[in-house]
Amino acid sequence: MEDAGLRLVPDPDDPRSSLSFPAVLLYPAHLESDFVKAFNETECLADHLAYVFPLPWDAAGEYTLEGVECYMETTAGGLVKVGKKAPLLKALSSGKVEVVDEIVRLFVLPKAKAETWVQEFKAKRAAERGGG
Numbered sequence: 001m002e003d004a005g006l007r008l009v010p011d012p013d014d015p016r017s018s019l020s021f022p023a024v025l026l027y028p029a030h031l032e033s034d035f036v037k038a039f040n041e042t043e044c045l046a047d048h049l050a051y052v053f054p055l056p057w058d059a060a061g062e063y064t065l066e067g068v069e070c071y072m073e074t075t076a077g078g079l080v081k082v083g084k085k086a087p088l089l090k091a092l093s094s095g096k097v098e099v100v101d102e103i104v105r106l107f108v109l110p111k112a113k114a115e116t117w118v119q120e121f122k123a124k125r126a127a128e129r130g131g132g
C-alpha cells in the first residue's frame with residue numbers, strides 16, 4: 001500500500017491524464033472494509049464492486065451490485081448518495097463530498113439496512129455538533 005496515492009495517470013505531464021485516488025470501501029453494517037489502490041475519476045463504483053463482490057464474510061449474500069446503496073460523506077458532515085454507474089468525477093465535482101488525506105471514502109450498505117444506517121449516521125453527526 002505504500003505506493004498507493006493520488007496521482008495523474010497515465011502521465012503526470014500529459015494534460016489528458018486523469019486523477020487516480022486510493023479509496024476505502026466501508027461496510028459499516030458489518031464493520032468491514034476494502035482498500036482500492038487506484039480508483040480513477042473516470043471509473044464507476046460498479047467497476048470496483050464487480051471484482052470485490054462476493055465478499056468472503058457476507059454469508060447472507062446481502063452485498064450484490066443490485067442489492068447495495070452507496071454514500072459519501074459531505075464537507076458539512078452529511079451524506080450524499082453515489083450512483084454505482086456514474087463516474088467518480090461526478091460525485092467529486094459536486095463540491096459537496098469530502099476527500100480526507102487524499103483517500104476517497106465510500107460507504108456501501110445493503111439496501112435493507114441503508115435507511116436505518118443513514119438516520120443513525122445523521123443523528124450521530126448532529127450530536128457531535130451539539131444539535132441533538
